Amino acid sequence: MKSANVAVIGAGLGGLAVGIRLAAEGCRVRVFEKNGRVGGLLGSTERGGFLFNLGAEIVTAPFLFDQLFESVGRRRVDYFKLIETVPIFQALFPNGRRFAFYPTQEETLSLNVFWEESDQGALKTYLEENAVNFDSLFFDYCGRVVDERFLAFRNNAWFRRLDVNQSCYELGKKTFAAPELGALFGFWPLLSGGDPRRSSRLFALLPELFLRWGATVPIGGMNRIVDSMAQLFQEMGGEIRLNAAVQNIQIMNKRATGVRLRDGSIQQADIVISDVDTLTTYRELIDSDRTKYESVRLAQERTPGMSAFVYFIGTKEILPERISLAGTNILFPENYEAYLDDVFRWGTLPDDPLIWFRIPTKTLPDQAxxxxxxxxxxxxxxxxxxxxxxxxxxxxxxxDLILKRLGSLFSVDIRSLIATEFYIDPNGLAGRVGSYAGALMSSLPELRRDGQLRLSNRSKDIERLYLVGAGAHPGGSIPGVLLGAENTAEMIKIDFA
Ligand SMILES: Cc1cc2nc3c(=O)[nH]c(=O)nc-3n(C[C@H](O)[C@H](O)[C@H](O)COP(=O)(O)OP(=O)(O)OC[C@H]3O[C@@H](n4cnc5c(N)ncnc54)[C@H](O)[C@@H]3O)c2cc1C
Known part of the structure; x- marks a missing residue:
């Protein structure tokens, strides 16, 4: 293990995080990245004096970054700084109702208006039950290697008692009398690319993540985080090759032996780790008869999750604010069901979409x-x-449609205020990081897949091939990917002890 030669495909969050851990163990780790910079979906860009984060904006469970840096003898605060956003998020409904989520349960229960009397108590119970169940989900389920021990865990009493086959949407509807709260507290799977109506209620534990550790944003943009990680990786002796797209994974006798780059060169390795979307990895990067492998078949059975249209606007003026819009704002459509059908059933473009938007300058005015x-x-x-x-x-x-919806919220024609703008559509997303079908977070979380069970961090039948990133266990988002990278490094240590 100590002198193992490791090839990591992709310098996204997962690739960098696993690279740091293995390089610190003494492995020779090389990361091959197709783009001209590190970060993948995490990144920021400057346009006309505006700083925009290109994908992720919010860092939850920031202690996972602290632990990563501490695990190799460094302090995260010496590399990048995070600042809290309050409220954490706010839902805005077409009938004018709104509901905000604050960093504590007490604030959330006392600072909101409840339209139905029973809902305040219902929310209290919902959040208290979440607090009890959260540790098992976060530390035992997500923070654990998917192997035989994990499978045993899946059968344990807690997991079975939770009725993971109930959908998150159903849980929200059953819990709250006001339909708005039902929709909001059933909405969480959308953050992971899934249809709330067909994703496990395990996602309903997500608000506890906010209550425990808040929501933060990096000062100086997401590039600060990924550049810090790249620096740390190099300090541990790791090597990053930019503009080095991997054509395929070399396999001999069912064992990964290295990668072939698009320039034709072969890079031998004892261990190959892919941070590329797991669906893309198994469908496009396996360089031998794909039908031979069950792991490929399992990936082919999966459907990619939804994608996103991301629109960036810099305005010439401060927007008039009728209500505080400092956190993440979720603007619900008039007909939520029809919207979900458009996205997940018909595959058509919704003309009354759900929009989640942030005004980063409300927290960090220096970003414009x-x-x-x-x-x-x-x-x-x-x-x-x-x-x-x-x-x-x-x-x-x-x-244009997004501008109109936001404009009516601010009672202003935003078009007349635009100083700079650009957008990334699903094709742009796919091109940027190689995600299959432009999926936001790889495969669709589905009820029939044991809640939200993702593909394993270790290939089932291609020896010495490991997977990190949003498509592998435990799943997408910054905390998920950091936990997955830690699990994978741990797994490799055990496998090669
Ligand atoms: C719009 C948007 C908003 C989000 N907001 C949040 C948020 O607020 N909070 C949060 O926690 N999460 C958020 N997420 C999710 C989070 O950004 C991702 O889950 C996480 O960044 C994924 O990291 P990853 O390691 O899977 O790699 P990716 O970011 O997918 O990186 C994969 C890397 O592999 C490289 N690559 C691909 N193919 C090849 C190849 N053939 N050869 C070499 N390199 C290759 C890519 O260029 C890329 O650098 C958001 C995602 C999106 C899209």
Whole structure:
């Protein structure tokens, strides 16, 4: 293990995190990244004096970064700083109702208006039950290697008692009398690319993540985080090769032996770790008869999750604010069911979409020129698999629709205030990080897959091939990917002890 030669495909969060841990153990680790910079979906860009985060904005469970840096003898605060956003998020409904989620249960229960009397008590019970169940989910389920011990855990009493086959959407509807709260507290799977109606209620434990550790944003943008990680990786002796796309994984006698780069060169390795979307990895990067492998078949059975249209706006003025919009804002559509059907059933472009948007300058005014404001709107839309949306033709009109919805919220014509703007559609997302069908977080979380069980961090039948990142156990988002990278490094240590 100590002198193992490791090839990591992709310098996204997962690739860098696992690389840091293995390099610190003394392995020779090389990361091959197809793009000209590190970070994958984590990154930021500057346009006309505005700083925009290109994908993820919010860091939850920041202690996982602290632990990663501490595990190799460093302090995270010496590399990058995080600042809290309050409220954490706020839901805005078409009938004018709104509900905000604060860093403590007490604030959330006392600072909101409950439209139905029973809902305050219902929310208290919902959050208290979450607090009890959360440790098992986060530390035992997510923070654990998927192997035989994990399978035993799946059969344990806690897991079975939780009725993981109930959908998150159903749980929300049953718990709350007000339909708005039902929709909001059943909405969480959308953050992982899944249909709330067909994703496990395990996702309902997500608000506890916010209550325990808050929601933070990095000062200086997401590039600060990924550049810090790249620096740390190099300090541990790791090597990063940019503009080095991997063509395929070399396999001999069912064992990964290295990678072939697109320039034709072969890079031998004792261990190969892919941070590329697991669906892309198994469907496109396996360089031998794919039908031979059960792990490939398992990946092929999976459907990619939804994608997103991400729209970035810099305005010439500060937006008029009727209500505080400091956190993440979730603007619900008039007909939520029809919207979910458009995205997950018909694969068509919703004309009344759910929009989650942030105004980063409300927390960090320095991220725009003085007197200006930035807005980032993320609209969950169908992945590109069905091919029913022609993004080349429809993107511009879609941007218009988002402007109208946001404009009516602010009672202002945002079009007249635009200083700079750009957007990334599902094809852009797929091109940027190689995600299959432009899926936001790899495969669709589905009820029939034991809640949200993802593909294992160790290939079932291709020896010495490991997987990290949003598509592998335990799943997407910054905390999920960091836990998965830690699990994988641990697994490799055990496998090669
Ligand atoms: C719009 C959006 C908003 C989000 N918001 C949040 C948020 O607020 N909070 C949160 O916690 N999470 C959020 N997420 C999710 C989070 O960003 C991701 O789950 C996480 O960054 C994924 O990391 P990853 O390791 O899976 O790798 P990716 O980011 O997918 O990186 C994979 C890397 O592999 C490289 N690569 C691909 N193919 C090849 C190849 N053939 N050869 C070499 N390199 C290759 C890519 O270029 C890329 O650098 C958001 C995601 C999106 C898209």
């Amino acid at each position: 020129p003085a007197g200006n404001e930035s807005i980032i709107a993320i609209v969950p839309v169908p992945n590109t698999l069905g091919g029913r949306v022609n993004w080349a033709q429809q993107s511009y009109a879609y941007r």
